Amino acid sequence: MPRDLVHGHLIPGEISPTRFVPDLIPRPEYVGKPAPQPYTGGDIRTADEISKIREAGKIAAAAIQAVGRQIKPGVTTDFLDKIGHEFVISHGAYPSTLGYRGYPKSLCSSVNEVICHGIPDNTVLAEGDIINIDITAFKDGFHGDTNHTFIVGETSEEISQLVSRTHEAMMRGIRAAMPGRQVNIIGRSIEAYAKRFNYGVVRDFTGHGIGQAFHSGLIIPHYDSAPHYADEIKVGMVFTVEPMLTLGTHEWDMWPDGWTVTTKDKSLTAQFEHTIAVTENGPEILTLFEGGLA
Structure with missing residues (x-):
């Protein structure tokens, strides 16, 4: 089990081979390349484009539901990646993270002190x-992007x-995203709420525009x-709101990966x-699944 035996902190584990995606499923342009092509478009999406992002977002949301049903003590994060991967490709979609700037897996699994971008491996959930x-x-x-924090057992x-308040912080940020305002109102709403509980608010990893480009x-x-x-x-903008709150500092370290x-x-x-x-x-949320996670 890849954890520090002294403190119980996560350490890098073993990563399984790349999962197969059928050839008939279209890939984003960046797959097999070191980086995506520079994005040169604008931030406004047409109604048809938003419809396609919504469809991709529903698949991503439903995939998270499927993964969430398997989260329990004793399960590995690699197994959860398998569940998410198979769900996405079974719906004719491509898991966007797989091959993005060399990322090796179909989802990110960030446990405990991992802020974001944790790579699924043989870590066993406790x-x-x-x-x-x-x-x-x-x-x-088009891409649809969403994430959810789950509690393993009790x-x-x-x-x-912390988990429930982080969800509320996201919703406050979303509700602040009204046309005519500046995008900094979103973070202001999130941080004002988080400060009530003395939570750290991560600064260096942000929400982003999304559509034909992942970012x-x-x-x-x-x-x-x-x-x-x-x-x-502005009306027609599509972007993510994804706050990361901590019980301590907003400062971070990066693993060698x-x-x-x-x-x-x-x-x-x-x-x-x-x-x-x-x-x-x-704002309209595009990554909802009927009867599923909000």
């Missing part, structure tokens, strides 16, 4: 752990509150970045994410 599952699906040329009230140039901070990040929120980000003080951290479209009446 009672009281928390785990974030981040899945993006690529269908009909945990403490402090940790349970466009639009940046959505989750902290109070005013007066910076002053892009106007170049992906796994952990809190510098090893405090626990939770995250939630939705892809949203901005309408005349406000």
Whole structure:
């Protein structure tokens, strides 16, 4: 089990071989390349494009549901990757993370002190752990991106509150995304709420524009970045809101794999994410699945 036996912190584990994707499923352009092509488009999506992002987002959300049903003590994060991978490809979509800048798996599994981008491996989940599952699906040329933090079995009230409050922070950020405002209102809303509980708010990993590109140039901070990040929120914009809150510092370390980000003080951290479209009446969440996780 890849954990530090002295402190119980996560350490790198063994990564299984790359999973197979049928040839008939279209790949994003970056698969097999060191990096995606530079994005040169704008931030506004047409109604047809938003419809396609919504369809991809529903697949990603349903895949997270399928993975969530398998989360329990004794399960490995690699097994969860298998569940997510098979669900996405069974719906004719491509798991966007697989091959993105060399990322080796079909979802991100971030356990306990891992802020984001944890690589599924032979880590065994234990009672009281928390785990974030981040899945993006690529269908009909568009990506839909979402994530959810799950509690493994039973945990403490402090940790349970961190998880539920991180979800509420995301929803507050989403509700703030009204046309005519600046994107920094989203982070201001998130941080104002998180500060009530003395949570750390991760700054260096942000929400992003999404569509035909997995990540466009639009940046959505989750902290109070005013007066910076002053892009106007406009009808037709599509982007993610995905705050990461911690029980300690917002500072972080990176593992040698170049992906796994952990809190510098090893405090626990939770995250939630939705892809949203901005309408005349406000934000619409595109990564919902009927009867599923909000």
